[in-house]
Amino acid sequence: MGSAKNKLSWSRFLGILHALMHRVNLGIVGCGTVGGGVYQAILRNGGLMASRLGVGVRVVKVAVQNRSKARAVKIPPALLTDDWRSLVDDPAVNLVGEFIGGTTTARSVLLAAFARGKSVVTANKALLSAHGEELFAAAEANGANLYYEASVAGGIPIIKVLREGLIGNQITRLYGIVNGTCNYILSRMKLEGADFAHVLAEAQALGYAEAEPSLDIDGHDAAHKTGILASLAHGFWVNPRDIYVEGIRAITQQDIRFASQMGYAIKLLGIVKKSGPVGRRGTPPVQVSVYPALVPQTHVLGSVNGVFNAVLVRGDIVGDTLYYGRGAGQDATASAVLSDLADAALDLKSGVKSRVPPFVPHERDGAVSPIGAVVSRYYVRLSVIDKPGTLAAITAILARARIGISSVMQPEAHEGESVPLVLMIHDATNANMARALAKIGQIGAVKCAPVMLRVENFD
Ligand SMILES: NC(=O)c1ccc[n+]([C@@H]2O[C@H](COP(=O)([O-])OP(=O)(O)OC[C@H]3O[C@@H](n4cnc5c(N)ncnc54)[C@H](OP(=O)(O)O)[C@@H]3O)[C@@H](O)[C@H]2O)c1
Incomplete structure (x- = not known):
């Protein structure tokens, strides 16, 4: 038992030694919740990753906005700078992590890194949403890569x-x-x-x-x-x-x-x-x-x-x-970033920076449906005066629009002189439903604007 244990730690030692020979020097831009979590996670599990990958990741520089700010994560002062450009320019940095957020400076950080042929790991969904196409193209044009596992659903590797x-x-x-x-x-x-x-x-x-x-x-x-x-x-x-x-x-x-x-x-x-x-x-x-x-x-x-x-x-x-x-938080997000760092480190080690390219456009004719054309089922809540003929007037409008009702519920609840009326509606386009609800809202006995929510049955 003891010797197996020793053997294991010896092989791990060899793994780490091997990894030290192949090392990626990471510069982190932004050391708040995410950047600080990444720094700590590398301290905690960097050795484990190195022994698994045969390549290690070492943080060599950290850029923040305010160097003298008190931080939960202790960063050696020698690593800290308040000039992100000097970090990106530093020849010792061969991989950049962008964890500042926003779409302005962050975009400049990514473009500057790509211009120097350096790949970037980011958690910034707002940036990708606004400038994704431009950034992927810039990475490709410069032989770099963009890794963004942490941008969606935190710790889930989606x-x-x-x-x-x-x-x-x-x-x-x-x-x-x-x-x-x-x-x-x-x-x-x-x-x-x-x-x-x-x-x-x-x-x-x-x-x-x-x-x-x-x-x-x-x-x-x-x-x-x-x-x-x-x-x-x-x-x-x-x-x-x-x-x-x-x-x-x-x-x-x-x-x-x-x-x-x-x-x-x-x-x-x-x-x-x-x-x-x-x-x-x-x-x-x-x-x-x-x-x-x-x-x-x-x-x-x-x-x-x-x-x-x-x-x-x-x-x-x-x-x-x-x-x-x-889906968020320091550790879950750091876990996703570590996965990207592992991919980036392996890509750098093997000299193939885009083994898995960040995004491959292949559907030239792809298009998003306007919501009006989307077919859904619906929950509709009305506030109506409880008098004969109201339900008939509502169902007549839906029938004329060829919209089917699957159930009607009149909960035992009064709101002043009105009562709630809940309709569950079969498949209809959103445009058709919106037109029908506008007409229903004009019926005298319908007191407030109809409430409409879509129903998803996952079929
Ligand atoms: N928080 C989460 O749970 C989470 C989860 C997934 C994704 N994200 C994404 O991760 C990114 C970062 O979020 P966060 O919560 O970590 O933000 P944060 O806690 O506000 O940290 C932002 C960091 O960026 C630094 N910074 C701001 N402007 C800078 C500049 N011009 N130069 C250098 N450093 C600068 C700040 O420096 P100082 O420390 O000196 O102020 C701070 O360290 C965002 O894109 C966010 O959407 C966050």
Whole structure:
């Protein structure tokens, strides 16, 4: 037993020795939550990675905005600079990590690194969403690579899944719970019966939501991530302006309760579906959207709660596959960055910087469906005066629009002189549904603007 143990540590020692002979010198730009986590994770598991890979990663420089700021992670002063350009220019740095966020300086960091033939690891989904095509082209033109596993779903290796694990599949469906803040808020609203504003305030106090929360709760962060996943799944870079986005601000406790009574949970979903009739150029358009949807409580995505993320990917050969884990935070994100550092280190060691290219555009005719053309099922909540003829007037409008009702629920609840009326609607295009709801809203007995949420059954 003892000698086996010694043998193991001897082989590990040899691995580390070998790795020291092949070493990648990393410069980290940005040392906050993510950059600090990466620095610590390399200290903790860098030796393990080196023995597994035969190549080591060593941090040789760290650029921050304010060198004298107190930091939870202790960085040797000799490594620190407040001049990111000197880090990128430093001949000793042969790989750059960008962890500052935003789309302005971060873009300059990436372009400057590529111009010097240096590959970059980033966690920056906003940057990729806004400038992905330009950055991939710049990396390729300069013989460099761009690694971005940490940009989507934190610790879940979903980029690797799409670019490598499922490379032999046509991706027909992808559903993601990719924003932990929204999932935390919706989970607490459901489990505790609390209101949106109350849970948001608590999430902000606990650090699960930003003081300025709109990037998360209005769905933009989920849209950045969903756009990246859609692009990888369908081979054309999705313009963020083409993604239909609705956040969770308008979700009420009442809707969560009624949905629950019918067996549904409400989740903010990123949805990527190849669907609809074949377009002008012969390629079916792809639905790429982010909105709160009713999902069956019995479906596995219906029980993903708290800050956790999950992504369901359906391939035409593999069928359904599911990935679950922590979608943000220092350690989960550092784990994804370590995976990129390992790939980058191996690429540098073997001298093939784009063994797995960051993104391969191959669907020249790819297009995103306008939301109006997307077919969904719906939950509709109306506030109506309880008098004869109201339901008949509503169903007549839906019948004229050829929209089918699958069930009607009139919960026992009064809102002043009005009562809620909940309709579950069969498949209809979003455009058709919007027109019908506009007419329903004009009926005298319908008191407020109709509430409409889409229903996702994952078929
Ligand atoms: N936080 C997460 O859980 C998470 C998860 C996945 C992805 N991400 C992404 O990771 C990136 C970083 O997020 P974060 O949460 O780590 O941000 P953060 O905590 O605010 O850290 C930002 C870091 O960038 C540095 N910085 C800002 N401007 C700079 C400049 N011009 N030159 C040099 N350094 C500069 C700051 O320096 P000082 O320390 O001196 O102020 C700080 O160290 C973002 O793109 C974010 O979307 C974050």
